[in-house]
Amino acid sequence: MVYVHGVEAMHDVLVIGAGCAGMRAAIEAHDAGANVGVISKLHPTRSHSGAAEGGINAALGNAAEDSPEKHAFDTVKGSDYIGDQDAIEIFTAEAPDDIYQLEHWGAVFSRNDQGKLAQRPFGAAGSPRTVYAADITGHVLIQVLYEQLQKRMVLGADRMKVYEEYFAWQLVINDGRCTGVVCWDLVRGGLKLITGKSVILATGGAGRIFRTTTNAYACTGDGMAMALRAGLPLKDMEFMQFHPTTLYPSGILLTEGCRGEGAYLINSNGERFMAKYAPNAMELASRDVVSRSETTEIEEGRGEKGCVFLDMRHLGAEKILTRLPGSRELAMTYAGVDPIYEPVPVRPGAHYHMGGIDADNDGKTAIDGLYAAGEVACISVHGANRLGGNSLMETIVFGRRSGRHAAEWALSSAGNGGRAPASVLTDAERELDKILSVQSGERPWQIRQDIGESMLENFGVFRRGEKMEAEVGILEGLRERFDKGVHVEDKGGVFNTDLTSAIELGYVLDLAQCMVQAGVARKESRGAHARPYDYPTRDDENFMHHSISTWNHEANAPVLSTKDVRVTKWEPMERKY
């Protein structure tokens, strides 16, 4: 079979992934004068950023007095003190102007009575600073960014090219520098080599490692896994955020905005149980705190079918229909419950991965010419626990910064050259043929399901030493099954998602192993990593550091080390809400 179509393009900046971070990076790189290519396995507007609901945080002070400094403190505290404070200060200081720019580009945000951008309260925030568009904020941002991308596609001469439905498979590293990516053209079939002087990874998260997740099918950690295999360190992999309100049984998200607008969490006795766990913040405590409280209620028998309830009845029809119409539709479609009349069964579900590719404040990684932005990256703004509304903001601030930096580097003398050897394509072709030559054996779905089930069971909201140890063994067994060669039934070139989902399964498996290894080693409770049974408290003396995972190709397994946290002005304190 001939899959090689040769080098197809050459760009100054190549962006992989076209959600909020990827599109923002592409726009900035273009405006900095670069010729930009964007590769995405989905059409850009289908990216999972579009599913973000509640909002985007910036200290505009439109609803109450606020400042970037307060926003920074809330974020540092929320991170359980392993967010890097210099990054957080940049983040909160630059956020307001980025919001104004999105508004000038045409984002359809909700307004307050004065016609300014409305801001709503969100979890663990000292002031109502979440800018929103009803409960479809991510959708509105994806649309406005794609509008700006299209503007540059149409008017920007030939300096913006989007490769829609190209599945990125292997990063090309040449002389210690990243110069492109080998990808699979989903629509036409065939391996393609797309090259750039610099490359930005913006491929999003990896929620699909867990069975119950708010994440789309596409969220399989592709960028993280590609980077890991290319020799890059991943950071803080053990920190997976469980969102407190996901629908039963699908795991579909109901926004924190519901609680921001005043919804209660109740147990099967009808009690507002958050009074016991976070008497001041109640339902608006930090996400890790709320998810743990719910899990305790459920484990102690005050749940129903493994769920507690999100009660919006007292908000009234008008508020629900104007501020939370999308959430109501989701509850009605996927749980058969109308929140105007009935409480909605919810439970924690894997939602956001705080960890990712270790990157600096400009998105730069340890490999020359390679950048990372958005959920795929770990800068780290979120530390051990992300605040609601901070992730969309991160995609914009750090998407912009990495786009700018990658363009400047590519256009400078340092960025000269950067060609990719054609041999990478023949190597990839050989590997592909090996995958497609498997004619029988296990189909990928069973392994995918086993990873999701076991990770949820052994690496969920509460983590026990022995269960995590057991998960190490389970994942090794799953790797053995996977490495035997899974059976891809579709051998064709056109829209072969059977092939791409088998490759994604490999990504998921690599990352799950990194997560569990880092989790076993972190013998404390911090943020989303909770070990109430053996290490119930935070241990700053021994564990106030980042976990670093790299891949050992000989052992075919991850290796763990640590890295210091950057502290500017906030010393660790006890975290109470």
Added chain:
Amino acid sequence: MKVALKIWRYDSSTGQRALKEYEIDAPEEATLLDCLDIVKDKRDGSLSYRKSCRMMICGSCGMRMDGAAVLACKTGMYDIAQAGKIPVISAMGNLPIVKDLVVDMASFWEKMRSVEPWLQPGLDAATGKENIVSQAQMATVHKESLCINCGCCVSECNSLESDPDFTGPAALAKAMRFVGDPRDGNAIERLEKLSGQHGIWDCTRCYFCQERCPKGVDPRDAIAKLGAEAMKFGIDSDMGARHAKWFVTSARTTGWLRETELVPKTQGIVKSIKETKFALDLARKGKVPPPFPPHVAKNQKEARLLYKLVKEQGVSGAAGIVQAEKALGRIEFVKEAEHAKHEGASK
């Protein structure tokens, strides 16, 4: 539960189509998308379809079930399976098929780009603060901003079927999203372009787009809003615009549509004379009433009062349409709220 599906498969390498039936076990809450996943995992890995968010926001999984466009992730299968039905699943219409349920969306996006879908220099672009715009003003484009680009409306569009160059419901709804945005400074240029060939007046008003849109964008209403905005700015030289205007004049004066006068008012005298034979044929078959004596509605007064009432409101263009929609929505809303109160009291 047992679910049976018939799926139109399409093999792009041979160009062959075949209708294949699959029977699977699925959980009761399964959607059509969940069922396709089961088919792909356990029956035939070569089945192709798009998917991603499975929560009605990414717009990937538009397809047809029994000939009508749906989002697979929004379509519950329980009732269908319980009724023993075997639905036929096929790719969306009006777009070329790539493989099985996957269509080529290139023309969809080209048309989208043809309406220049980005905010054109709006108000105070460089103030360093947000533009001040009221929520009520933004409500004019609320429904249009819900569009997830799934293509269900385009799939069902009858005008597109007869004129593949028609701009189409999705792109026109997107255009309205900018024409109605108070921050956009190019409404008139946009409306002039949209009033040309293949534009807003080529819509046949079959309302299929509205019926099948899974997100309540109501593309046909968006096209009506564009028409109303065009009229407001005096962009009414298109035959379609003149046609619409005559409907209003006719209804206001006699309470009825006067078909005989409609043709000359819309097409002009010369063209109408050429249509005389056709008109006489129609009259002979009883398809049009005789022009004399003029046809006057019994409740003509009521029609005039309605017209006066609308005029007095002083809200024209798209805002007028939105006001009416809101008025209707409000009624529904109060009913819901009362119902909720009643429910609460009885508990």
